[in-house]
Amino acid sequence: MMKCIAIDDEPLALSQLAGYISRIPFLTLLKPCQDVFEAMQVLSEEEVDLIFIDINMPDLNGVDFVRSLITNPLVIFTTAYSEYAVDGFKLDAVDYLLKPFEFQDLLKAADKARKKYEYLRQESPDEAKIKDGSLFVKSDYKVIRLDIDKVKYIEGMSEYIRIFIEGEEKPVMTLSSLQKMEERLPSYFMRIHRSYIVNLRKITEISRLRIIFDKNTYIPVGENYKEKFTEYISKLSLS
Template sequence: MTLSAIAIDDEPRALEVIQMHTAKVPFVKLSATFTDAFEAIPYLQEHKTDLFFLDIKMPDISGIEFLDCLRDVPMVIFSTAYSEYAVKGFDLNAVDYLLKPYSLARFTQACNKALEAKQLRHNSGQDNIQATEPFVFVKTGYEKEKIWLRELRYIEAEGNYVNYVLPDRRLLSRQSLSDALLLLPDRQFVRIHRSFVVAVAHVHKINRNGVWIDGREISVGASYEGELDAIRMLLKF
């Protein structure tokens, strides 16, 4: 299965990076690039497109405003150099969010999520659905379970395992906390302790010692105090 993609970014260098990365991802075909979002509209009227790589902050129109102009919205991977936009991801049906500058490995992870989403829709007979909520698949024992990112509160390390904590259950997976963090969108999930990664959107209280999620206090590690400042900036605490 192949994904037909376009990229929209007002910075030519950013488009060059996407071109270089997609050249190394065999299942993504980058069909066109645009520095002006409005120039992409006639192209989309003539060509079926599975996936957008879309900058959020552009001079004439934001990526979010551009999507509002479209009738049928393909899957979207947002990219931005501004971390404050990452939290908005929970309110938008995007596959993933890349914080510039991003690595080839992080870019490939985002593409894999888009491919899984297309395969899921195809297998369920819903290939005509244009957008999907962001999610990850997590291995639990011999199975894989789907986790909607809007539901994930935090991840807690337990020895050689991690617990993905959701409102109604905990999913235990054999992996490191660092590996778990690689599956998640930049800045939407932040490591604040050697044993905890938290969902920024679900933080409802912060003090100098840690954060609160669903009434539970999660302490910040001494070497992660800078991440706590980043959360304050994102949530404007």
């Protein structure tokens, strides 16, 4: 099941789009959004696999919004203006639907997204393995051995993850997902945000529900993960 959001500033177009999505069995619509600010709120709280987004919107158009995202869900653009198509495909959009479109058009585009989603999440045998306290990951055509205890945190970036190691300036990037890593990591790692897993043993400072690893690294605790994280901190607190 793919989790998606729909973004369109026109209420009728958004309602039709949401209705079409509800008829597709492999999609779950988290929320229909009338502007990018609503969408940002959902993206900050949920892991979104696919975005349906209109291009010609006030404040921030769909293309610029997608460019601004830190993580990269799959994208299907919807618009009444064909001149935006080139910009859409430059962002590696799954598809581009020209309004008005029918349910079959959306279904075809959604199925393309499903196939790409499944392909990106196919697990390679040597993608990421843990053995004897070490994490083996495939990165840049090599299999690298990492000491799990030295991993500070892991950041999810669509189909890739970045693993930040204590004492190393650059993270190790590999094709995987936070969900897969969460299933394999020891219990002292915790998912604290849709985009982050942290090594609880490496936390030395917390400010306003942000984990501070150094002067330039602030990891936010997401709303959906706040209760579990604060419960862990409370158990170790003297106050």
